[in-house]
Amino acid sequence: MAQTVVLRRSQAPWTIFSYGFRPFFLGASLWAALSMALWIPFVSGIVVLPTAFDPVSWHAHEFLYGYLGAVIAGFLLTAIPNWTSRPPLIGWPLGLVFLLWVAGRVVMMFSMGLPPFAVAIVDLSLPVAIAVVAGNEILAGKNWRNLIILALLAAFILGNAIFHWEAARGNFAAHGYGLRIGLGVTVMMIAIIGGRIVPLFTRNWLTRRGGGRLPVLPMQTFDKVALLILLAALIAFVVRPAGTVTALALVLAGAAHTWRLIRWAGDRTVAEPLVWVLHIGYAFIPLGAFGLAGNVLVPDLITPSATQHLWMTGAIGTMTLAVMTRATLGHTGQNLAANAGTLCIYIALLAAVAMRLAAGIWIDHAMWLYTCAGAAWFAAFGGFAVAYGPLLLRTKTPV
Template sequence: MTETAASRREPVPRGLGRTGPVILSYGFRPFFLAAGCWGVLAMALWIAHVSGLVEVGGTLGGLTWHAHEMLFGYSSAALAGFLLTAVPNWTGRLPVSGTPLLALFLVWFAGRLALFAPDVLRPIWSVLVDAAFLPLLLVICAREVTAGKKWKDLKVLAALFALSAANIAFHYSALTTGDISLPSRLAIAAYCLLIAIIGGRIIPSFTRNWVARNGMTTFPQPHSRFDAVAIGIALASFWTWIFVPEGLVTGAFLSIAGAVHAVRLWRWRGWYAAAERLVLILHLGYGFLVLGFFAAAAAAWGLMDPVSALHVLTVGTIGTMTLAVMTRATRGHTGLPLHAGPLTVTAYSAMAAAALVRPLVAFVPEFYLELVSAAGALWMLAFALFLLEYAPPLLRTRKDLPYKRGKDGG
């Protein structure tokens, strides 16, 4: 084909499955939908478990099951939906769709079934089924990044590798010593570093776009050496926290990281875009990362219950940011207006409230069941509202856009 003829070709559509089910036309569709469904169901099962109504997790135990399904069940689905949408944007290559996407989703789904009742297959086989998903996602993303020669995205692959290793270590610990604390911290740190890396791309970008559209001229600070230093400090503090979660030095590292990332968040000037909640929620999610650093520091110094501090990072940072990205990306890729309506804003509010209520257990432990139930109910409300508003476009609305490189996943 001649160069002239090639230049007259129609743009390649973003979604490959133009004649198949809409749900399999792009990675964000099945995985965001699954994340919303599992966010509701897994939390409902956990509340029922702590209330003494049902047993989950078999011989692995209910607490282990809950920790795993929040870190590697719900969160891995949200992450997969984002990466399978963002990586093609970064590399300029076609997204995974159709049968390959279905196969990857079924691996994730098989993990949920296997771990719900791990004794059916025997625990060792159940954990092997679950452990296959993140390495498969890593291979897919690594193939796209290397084929597209997007070497700056190798740090995203490194965090995904850490998550894969954390899941395997989690299962090993659950089957042997029963102490899942270290692999849990490794997973939380990997997610938070991904938020620091990717958030540094999308938060100032979306903020700048909104500010420019509304005729303002005060933009977020551009990416600079300060951002690289901030990520390096976060990496160092998390590395210390993973292996030595308590002590003066760990607390000092985490406090420094919290202060540096507070400055980073301030440099993005989110207050100028506060009128659009679709943008503001991204700043709020990053704000929970700042709070999470300080909460972990307080726990390291013995000033706060470590489990409650963990929930600032899990519910606050990971929960809020994944919900924010899922709503923004779904609207952008299904042709919905880039504006957060009442249902979306209520979902954001419920998630933020859950993130604030759950750590209160550290201060009033006698109300453990009531606070855990309240936080869980708020979490479920957030995702129930997400499903109410976004399940229909995820399942039915097809938007054919010219495929082009971009800086983010939405």
């Protein structure tokens, strides 16, 4: 099996289509940078984009279902063959799936005058294709442990469809059910997958450095309880985000996942950014839960959209960038260690989180802070494309 896969990868027409992560991580980083560069003048009224969506809804959709959709696709198309020991999707089939994502970005950008149903169908084609591929491989490989991923993908697709439906009805989709479903699904996905990889990668790194206090083994009874609490809180958030019961559930989920994170020995990883960034990314799950609860219990302290970005820019942005850098290094034969450039990428993203949060506190300076946060975001993902793009485009070269 392994030799056959290596042979198939070597026969891919272009190196970029030899692994699922290659086109999708590169495309995701470029789109994250470009869409932000377009959005700041769009929301400021300086330019007008030919999209049928209002500036905030277009921005929210292209982050959650555009950028993140590509990262999820790249991650799953790379991970599932390892989970199932089944042949990977490579070559022209992978290229065609990638084109579905590109088509989605094009129709969202130029949706003005297009039938909303047609825009939705094109945009939904990628997540549906990924769900079909993932479902076939997981079922064929009898990889029952990861059936939960199929359920989350189905909910992610539903959220995107509802987002389109809300926008077509003239609603402000950025504050609708579609966005909250997609956001909730993604936070749950980070909690599940992050709950596997953060303690595992931390344990491996600490063991190589001589051991000592190690993270607890993943998915023990407490972890399962913490995930169920988070699931309940996220459902409440989707249904009634401003409810008191929702706020209390979010506080409980925040406390549970703070303790979960503490058990992973993140304080011992300060010497390696490639590891500590995973802990910071996960930390935004409880921070976001506490922040959104605070919007209900202590209103007017900070805007809900700002605290929501603790999950969006914070948890999703940081964790995806952490996985993209680590997976690219690992799968291209590089040392699993962050250089100065990678550290700068992480710092730029964390600066974007801080400035976006500040925009929700100092409302009078919000537009200026949006611009600063957007510039830092652009630097992070543009920096990834510049630093990691060459690795994604060339064959595996161990160093």
